[in-house]
Amino acid sequence: EVQLVESGGGLVQPGGSLRLSCAASGFTFSSYWMSWVRQAPGKGLEWVANIKQDGSEKYYVDSVKGRFTISRDNAKNSLYLQMNSLRAEDTAVYYCAKSIAVATNDAFDIWGQGTMVTVSS
Amino acid sequence: SYELTQPLSVSVALGQTARITCGGNNIGSKNVHWYQQKPGQAPVLVIYRDSNRPSGIPERFSGSNSGNTATLTISRAQAGDEADYYCQVWDSSIVVFGGGTKLTVL
Numbered sequence: 001e002v003q004l005v006e007s008g009g010g011l012v013q014p015g016g017s018l019r020l021s022c023a024a025s026g027f028t029f030s031s032y033w034m035s036w037v038r039q040a041p042g043k044g045l046e047w048v049a050n051i052k053q054d055g056s057e058k059y060y061v062d063s064v065k066g067r068f069t070i071s072r073d074n075a076k077n078s079l080y081l082q083m084n085s086l087r088a089e090d091t092a093v094y095y096c097a098k099s100i101a102v103a104t105n106d107a108f109d110i111w112g113q114g115t116m117v118t119v120s121s
Numbered sequence: 122s123y124e125l126t127q128p129l130s131v132s133v134a135l136g137q138t139a140r141i142t143c144g145g146n147n148i149g150s151k152n153v154h155w156y157q158q159k160p161g162q163a164p165v166l167v168i169y170r171d172s173n174r175p176s177g178i179p180e181r182f183s184g185s186n187s188g189n190t191a192t193l194t195i196s197r198a199q200a201g202d203e204a205d206y207y208c209q210v211w212d213s214s215i216v217v218f219g220g221g222t223k224l225t226v227l
Contacts, residue, residue: 037218044220045164107166107169108156111165113163
């Protein structure tokens with residue numbers, strides 16, 4: 001079964017850091033672009049970052065540039081999001097998502113269940 | 122930056138056809154993807170590349186894209202179709218989502 005499972009969310013103070021993980025299974029992880037998408041409470045979907053199969057290209061939404069870092073470990077079939085200098089507006093459910101097509105940016109056909117990040121004092 | 126515009130809400134009578142639009146500058150030149158999200162659940166892909174249905178998605182779901190508007194059409198709407206729907210495109214290497222449309226089945 002193709003599956004993505006996020007972990008690492010929790011409560012953190014403003015200015016703090018958190019590292020999210022996404023464990024992939026059931027497909028050749030190293031062949032696909034991967035993304036992080038977030039959803040603030042009661043709000044719509046917001047793309048956060050994506051990373052090429054080999055990690056050589058990474059892109060970010062402007063609001064997290066310089067604070068968040070996306071990475072992957074293909075040997076461990078895992079995707080990560082290092083979040084630093086967290087702000088209240090980063091509070092959201094964070095999903096990892098897989099591109100439907102090999103080696104290209106496309107629709108997201110598989111999503112994890114999400115992990116909640118709350119930034120509050 | 123590229124923007125996608127969706128109506129906040131759409132209502133449809135049970136068994137009738139619902140159409141949800143997604144507006145963007147020359148969106149017809151892009152591949153549009155649609156997601157369904159029910160409360161407390163992760164999004165589910167229902168249409169990709171304008172008009173393709175993933176495995177397991179009913180034929181009642183269809184899509185089209187031309188000019189400045191893409192449309193998700195849900196035929197013979199069922200109570201289980203009540204959800205939020207989001208359109209999405211790639212703008213260079215950046216993902217853009219529409220603001221989402223809440224579909225109510227009456």
